[in-house]
Amino acid sequence: MxxxxxxxxxxxxxxxxxxxxxxxxxxxxxxxxxxxxxxxxxxxxxxxxxSPSILNLKNLSNSSIPVYASHSPTSLNDGISFHTDYQRVKGRFLSELNIPQGLRKLTGEDVLKSTPQVFDSRYKSPCWINDKHILRCLPYCFSAGIPKSATTDMNSKIVSHPDIVDGRGEHWWTRNRYNGYKNIWATERKGSVAFERYLNGFGLLANKLHIGLSDLAAHLISVDRSTSLLWDNHILDGVDGGPEYTHADVIRLVQPNAKIIAIFRNPSERLYSDYKYFKQMQHKSPDLFHKKVVNSLRIFNNCLKDHDIRKCTYTYKGDVRLHIGNYNIFVREWMRAFPRNQLHFLRTDEWKNCAVELPKIYDFLNIRVLNASELTSICNGKLKNVNTSSKKLGPMLTETRILLDDFYRPFLKDLANILEDDRYTWN
Known part of the structure; x- marks a missing residue:
């Protein structure tokens, strides 16, 4: 110049x-x-x-969406490792550990001061005796998502196992524990009350363990069925690139041996089911869904002009819950925080064969194998929370499906890469 x-x-x-x-x-x-x-x-x-690449709504199929840098699955745990970073001591609480300030703030002092570094070894579940001499337990497993992917049906069949005591989760880790977030415990958010209320949701397990300490009772476990846990980090403080820590880091700190289960559905189909299921009193139609999708894609694309794709996924606010289908973003968070053998992923397509998939889940949870009669009884049970609005509304428009399939394709390609399973491309 x-x-x-x-x-x-x-x-x-x-x-x-x-x-x-x-x-x-x-x-x-x-x-x-x-x-x-x-x-x-x-x-x-x-x-x-x-990347400067921005989606072009006029020619979406030829667009390139910037995705995560490629890492082999074996390298995904080179971030924080709580097993090696923290020397846990029996009889002490998490609050006494040298935890990074960001993670400490996200976890909450009430949780850190109430949760021991080492749980009672007499139980398979993460339990301990608190200062009031009451047995408290956290869930052994978190069924973390994804909504509208047969999660309700899968979870209801998982907890049908005799060794699983059904508990509550009610989205506590992702939503109900935060100040300022509208929730059922709005008047009880001071000190450790909120966390104590969460633990009360697993009180039945603690009671059964307390009543009879036997080999059978000691192996009882419970499941947190909050299907927002895998993906919902929207309330976290945003920084360049998105939140420094996510709820995956919190769960790994609090319950380092937790088992995580997540089920995934074709994201385009999942989004349409999501649209039809929630806010059913609103007027809905395939045409209106198409308009909402176009506008939501525009919102996401505008975000990409100034931010990376992780940041845009976590801060997205559009007409439909488009971001939930960015599965690879969330899976990478959990694969960074947890060893691969503590994560169990499956697709809705496979869950249709309950008799095959349910034993795999029980094996993953290290609980006893059920006989054929018991499995048949569980799997032949009535399907739970089936979306009956599908027939009334009809299928999504072909042009809508093309838009969504093109948008999700790079995300699914990355997901299949990190899971080393091409089925997750849904080709």
Missing amino acids: LLCILIFEQGKSLFVSCVIFAFVLLYMIDIKVELKPTGPELSFSQRLIY
């Missing part, structure tokens, strides 16, 4: 040509330069591909 200013004295036409050439050169450089984040060095969970 300085050269153009000097040329200006030689003639206006030459100056104009120089300016045009300069802008063309800058444009070509901008295309080839990889955008870099500004500010402090990002943590593992924030190492992303920064």
